[in-house]
Structure formats: C-alpha cells, structure tokens
Amino acid sequence: MKEEKKILRKHIEIKGLRKTNQRYKVLEVFLANDEHLSVDELYFLVKKRYPEISHSTVFRSMKIIFNAGLAAKIRNFDGLIKYEHSYKHKQHxxxxxxxxxxxxxxxxxxxxxxxxxxxxxxxxxxxxxxxxxxxxxxxxxxx
Ligand SMILES: [Zn+2]
Ligand SMILES: [Zn+2]
CATH class of the missing domain: 3.30.1490.190 (Ferric-uptake regulator, C-terminal dimerisarion domain)
Structure with a gap:
C-alpha cells in the first residue's frame, strides 16, 4: 500500500488534481481486495468502512487510480468495466x-x-x- 500510495500522490501532484484524503481511502479498499470489482461493487465495500465517501468519489477516484497505472480494466460481456490491481500484479x-x-x-x-x-x-x-x-x-x- 505504501508504494502505491506514493505513486498515486505523485500522479495527483503532476496532474494538479485536488488533494483529498478520500482518494487514498478508495485506494486502500481497492488494494485490500483481490477481486475484479466494478465501481458499484467497490463502492459497496468502501461504504462499509468509510460511509462518508460517495459513489461519485469512488467513480472519480478509480479513474485517477487507473490513470496512475495502479489498476487495470476488464470489460465484461455487458460492457461493464471491472477493475483489478495492476501494479506488480502478475500478468494473466x-x-x-x-x-x-x-x-x-x-x-x-x-x-x-x-x-x-x-x-x-x-x-x-x-x-x-x-x-x-x-x-x-x-x-x-x-x-
Ligand atoms: Zn457462470
Ligand atoms: Zn485478473
């Protein structure tokens, strides 16, 4: 998590994005799960731990986490995007x-x-x- 957090922080700085703690909380929950998660599924998990975080924050945070190279996307049958870890994650x-x-x-x-x-x-x-x-x-x- 430490390394990933650093990567995310650097990305946020370079892109000049707003610094909020919530993005790191979303990252934390995302990294704690080894599943392939849609934004809705991730939001469900985030909400359990951090009820103050909104669905749109999870949605936007995942875009940033993806752009920072920490997540990969898998497109499902119905076009639904699922995210998984990509940093140091074995190719498969x-x-x-x-x-x-x-x-x-x-x-x-x-x-x-x-x-x-x-x-x-x-x-x-x-x-x-x-x-x-x-x-x-x-x-x-x-x-
Ligand atoms: Zn089946
Ligand atoms: Zn996978």
Missing part, C-alpha cells in the same frame, strides 16, 4: 462467463509468447496484450 488472462459474469484468471504466459513472436514477424511493436476467453463457466455449463 481472463475467462468470462456469459451467464453469471464470473471472471476466472489463468496463466497465459505461453499465449503471450506466441503473440510476441507473431508481432515480431510483422515488425509490429506490441504494447498491450489482453487474453480473454468468453464462454460458460463450469457451473453454468453443467446447469
């Missing part, structure tokens, strides 16, 4: 269930190696890799 792929919207992480190192190779062959400079599989989770598939 996502499987998203179209029925229950559950997100399952998996190791995609080998897939990424293949993608890098393909990019190299075409002299394409890769910047972002996203491995995403849409489908049905075990539970929904057997129901």
């Amino acid at each position: 792929g996502h499987m998203i269930c179209s029925n229950c919207l559950k997100i399952i992480e998996f190791d995609d190192i080998q897939i990424k190696e293949l993608l890098k190779k393909a990019a190299k062959e075409k002299e394409f400079k890769p910047q972002i890799f996203r491995t995403k599989i849409l489908g049905l989770c075990k539970k929904c598939n057997s129901a």
Whole structure:
C-alpha cells in the first residue's frame, strides 16, 4: 500500500488534481481486495468502512487510480468495466462467463509468447496484450 500510495500522490501532484484524503481511502479498499470489482461493487465495500465517501468519489477516484497505472480494466460481456490491481500484479488472462459474469484468471504466459513472436514477424511493436476467453463457466455449463 505504501508504494502505491506514493505513486498515486505523485500522479495527483503532476496532474494538479485536488488533494483529498478520500482518494487514498478508495485506494486502500481497492488494494485490500483481490477481486475484479466494478465501481458499484467497490463502492459497496468502501461504504462499509468509510460511509462518508460517495459513489461519485469512488467513480472519480478509480479513474485517477487507473490513470496512475495502479489498476487495470476488464470489460465484461455487458460492457461493464471491472477493475483489478495492476501494479506488480502478475500478468494473466481472463475467462468470462456469459451467464453469471464470473471472471476466472489463468496463466497465459505461453499465449503471450506466441503473440510476441507473431508481432515480431510483422515488425509490429506490441504494447498491450489482453487474453480473454468468453464462454460458460463450469457451473453454468453443467446447469
Ligand atoms: Zn457462470
Ligand atoms: Zn485478473
């Protein structure tokens, strides 16, 4: 948390954003959870600990936390954005269930190696890799 807080503080300073303690509280709750969270889900958790923080503060704080490079976005089936930690977080792929919207992480190192190779062959400079599989989770598939 310490390091992340420093990164966020630096970002806020560079961007000349308003300094409020609430952003760090949102960051704290976000980092305390290893889940993939939508703004609504995060707000629910924030509210339990810091009832004074509003939904719009959580919404705006997550944008800032994302821009500071501390969060990654995953777009779900319904277009809903979920956030997860990105700072020092191991790279991975996502499987998203179209029925229950559950997100399952998996190791995609080998897939990424293949993608890098393909990019190299075409002299394409890769910047972002996203491995995403849409489908049905075990539970929904057997129901
Ligand atoms: Zn499912
Ligand atoms: Zn993930």
